[in-house]
Amino acid sequence: MKLAPLLALAFVAPGSALVRFHCSQLVVERLDPLVNPGMIPSAHVHQIVGGNAFNATMDPKADLPVESTCTSCQFEDDFSNYWTAVLYFKARNGTYMRVPQLGNNQFEKANGGLTIYYMQDPIYESKQISKVKAFQPGFRMFTGSVTARTLPDALPFRQLTYVCMDTWTQRSPETIAFPTRKCKSGIMVSIRFPTCWDGKNLDSPDHMAHMSYPETGTFESGGPCPATHPVRTAQVMYEVIWDTTVFKDEHWPEDGTSPFVWSFGDGTGYANHGDYLFGWKGDSLQRILDADCHFMTNCSKETGLKLQSIDAMNRCTQKPKIEEDVDGWLDALPGGYHAEYGHA
Numbered sequence: 579m580k581l582a583p584l585l586a587l588a589f590v591a592p593g594s595a596l597v598r599f600h601c602s603q604l605v606v607e608r609l610d611p612l613v614n615p616g617m618i619p620s621a622h623v624h625q626i627v628g629g630n631a632f633n634a635t636m637d638p639k640a641d642l643p644v645e646s647t648c649t650s651c652q653f654e655d656d657f658s659n660y661w662t663a664v665l666y667f668k669a670r671n672g673t674y675m676r677v678p679q680l681g682n683n684q685f686e687k688a689n690g691g692l693t694i695y696y697m698q699d700p701i702y703e704s705k706q707i708s709k710v711k712a713f714q715p716g717f718r719m720f721t722g723s724v725t726a727r728t729l730p731d732a733l734p735f736r737q738l739t740y741v742c743m744d745t746w747t748q749r750s751p752e753t754i755a756f757p758t759r760k761c762k763s764g765i766m767v768s769i770r771f772p773t774c775w776d777g778k779n780l781d782s783p784d785h786m787a788h789m790s791y792p793e794t795g796t797f798e799s800g801g802p803c804p805a806t807h808p809v810r811t812a813q814v815m816y817e818v819i820w821d822t823t824v825f826k827d828e829h830w831p832e833d834g835t836s837p838f839v840w841s842f843g844d845g846t847g848y849a850n851h852g853d854y855l856f857g858w859k860g861d862s863l864q865r866i867l868d869a870d871c872h873f874m875t876n877c878s879k880e881t882g883l884k885l886q887s888i889d890a891m892n893r894c895t896q897k898p899k900i901e902e903d904v905d906g907w908l909d910a911l912p913g914g915y916h917a918e919y920g921h922a
């Protein structure tokens with residue numbers, strides 16, 4: 579099997595946990611228990627993975643491992659929910675279709691969904707040594723800005739990117755706006771969450787203020803956490819593969835603009851964002867982060883935490899609670915959105 583160059587290096591050395599695993603699609607629908615709790619439907623369409631206790635409202639005191647009967651994630655103890663907006667393609671004639679998703683490199687059999695990383699240090703090729711604190715039950719966070727339509731709007735978020743993949747394992751260059759050309763193997767979206775916690779709040783009004791980037795730069799530059807947010811957590815990263823290759827030449831815009839639109843109308847790509855709701859059973863995530871392990875199988879063996887098969891992950895799905903078309907050619911995006919390209 580071919581590996582991404584970045585990942586191929588990782589097998590060289592042992593270290594503390596850098597864990598990478600996949601979660602298949604649980605459901606695609608307009609629900610958002612973080613930003614629009616209780617709203618049925620919520621503002622825009624999401625693609626959601628993880629425990630099947632996912633719902634319009636999710637009580638921070640709920641015990642997700644108890645309330646779920648399955649998870650679409652590879653670690654059997656991970657009942658977290660991870661979600662992103664949905665990518666649509668705007669055809670030349672102005673109608674929209676949802677871009678299908680694929681599993682990721684090494685998870686090709688998965689039914690769409692997303693790949694999750696929990697990382698302690700910004701290195702793939704050698705030992706991860708930092709001790710970091712796992713998230714607590716009830717913890718949730720958001721990163722990105724739904725209203726961003728320019729590069730300056732997007733820059734505060736630092737690490738939300740696109741890769742126009744010409745091969746299945748291509749991982750660079752990363753851009754902050756949507757690719758405009760035809761990417762032969764699809765588009766990978768990467769979402770990296772901030773890594774410094776205030777140590778007190780499980781959530782905050784904007785779902786971001788309880789978290790911070792390191793004092794200097796990003797997780798990748800290795801700076802310390804600010805005094806306001808002193809607790810180092812793992813970096814949560816999502817990778818989502820959008821199969822943009824299914825659209826025919828005759829549907830692509832003739833003027834070279836990007837046909838891609840997020841489900842809330844962003845046609846620039848600057849409003850890339852992600853949502854996270856912690857739901858690991860007991861201390862299972864902390865056990866992984868404390869283990870001297872690398873990647874999924876090794877971390878599973880070192881901790882005794884069980885993995886389920888991709889077939890079992892694919893079987894954990896939810897019936898959408900909202901009856902509306904999110905697929906097929908649509909005159910408007912669900913919720914009535916249209917592609918917009920923001921201010922000059």
Ligand SMILES: *[C@@H]1O[C@H](CO)[C@@H](O)[C@H](O)[C@H]1NC(C)=O
Nearest residue numbers: 591592593871872876879880
């Ligand atoms: C996990 O990987 C490390 C480093 O390659 C290795 O030393 C260790 O034996 C592995 N653990 C198991 C249980 O396979």
Ligand SMILES: *[C@@H]1O[C@H](CO)[C@@H](O)[C@H](O)[C@H]1NC(C)=O
Nearest residue numbers: 630631632633634635645896
């Ligand atoms: C979702 O919430 C509704 C209303 O509170 C409830 O009736 C339903 O059982 C919940 N579904 C799941 C899967 O928890």
Ligand SMILES: *[C@@H]1O[C@H](CO)[C@@H](O)[C@H](O)[C@H]1NC(C)=O
Nearest residue numbers: 669670671672673829907909
């Ligand atoms: C736009 O093109 C698609 C694909 O060819 C077609 O199915 C759809 O009906 C067209 N929509 C309009 C409004 O013409």
